[in-house]
Amino acid sequence: MISLTNIEKVYRTSTIETLALNNINLHIGQGEFASIMGPSGCGKSTLLNIIGLLDAPSKGSISVGGQPVTSYSDQEMARLRNQRLGFIFQSFxxxxxxxxxxxxxxxxLYRKQISAAQRRQMAQEALERVGLSNRVKHFPKQLSGGQKQRVAIARAIVGRPEIILADEPTGNLDSVMGNEILSILQGLNNDGATIVMxxxxxxxAKKTHRLIRLFDGTMVGDTTLTLC
Incomplete structure (x- = not known):
């Protein structure tokens, strides 16, 4: 579904050059639930941003569904992200x-073919999916951290994306809320969504299908997990 070939990402300033990702070759198959781990600063979020087409590699190529996308225009990238990808962030x-x-x-709002009534219906269905149909009129400041993350998940899935990318979705939550969020992600995966977390x-991580490890911008492990 998503293939990265010989990906390199370099950040440059006037005095410093930092190699954030080095020769990454990775294929995420349809229906997988893959996790990415590694120490802080090893390139995890950079890799996720490149998988999600939020950032461009310095070298290498990306394909989605077998279609090369590295040379897409900004408008084409934005359309692809909106139609096929959903994003969940640690800070909601x-x-x-x-x-x-x-x-x-x-x-x-960026899908002009969807009417206001359809948008509202789809949003209500997404909130029902994450157990928040009774909070539609609330505002974020009235919600707990776990509820905010469930709203963020509803926003990510409202467009029915094939691929969901989650950057530390349980990082700001306690273990109980974290397990609830993971359970929602597992349910989405069981329904066919491809997830990279x-x-x-x-x-x-060990409750997902696959564990990818990074160290200093390099892939140092890629393990298929056997779930209990």
Whole structure:
């Protein structure tokens, strides 16, 4: 589904050059639930951003569904992200002045073929999926951390993406809330979504299908996991 070939990412300033990713070759298959682990600063989030087409590699190529996308224009990349990818962030990135329902609708605003009534219906269905149908009129400041993350998941899945990318989705939550979020992700994966998750939590990672390890920007492990 997503293939990265000979990916290199270099960050440059006037005096310093930092190699963030070095010769990454990675294929994420349809229906996989893969986790990415490694110490802070090893390139996990950079890799996730490149998989999600939020950042461009310095070298190498990317394909999605067998289609090379490295040379896509910014507009083509944005359309692909909106139609096929969903993003979940550690810090939620909700808009405090918007209701829960309005926050979830945001990705659909860029799909001009979807009417306002359809957007509202799809957002309500996404919130029901994550157990928040009774919070549609609340605002983010009225929610717990776990509820905010569930809103963020609803926003990520409202457009029914094939691929969900999650950057430390349980990092700001206690273990109980973290397990609830992981359970939601597992349910989405069971329904066919491909998921790539960055995490520092070994126990969480071992509940996925595959564990990819990074160290200093290099892939040092890629293990298929046997789930109990």
């Amino acid at each position: 990135h909700l808009i405090n002045d918007l209701s829960v329902l309005d926050n979830v609708e945001i990705p659909l 960055v995490t520092h939590d070994e126990a969480m």
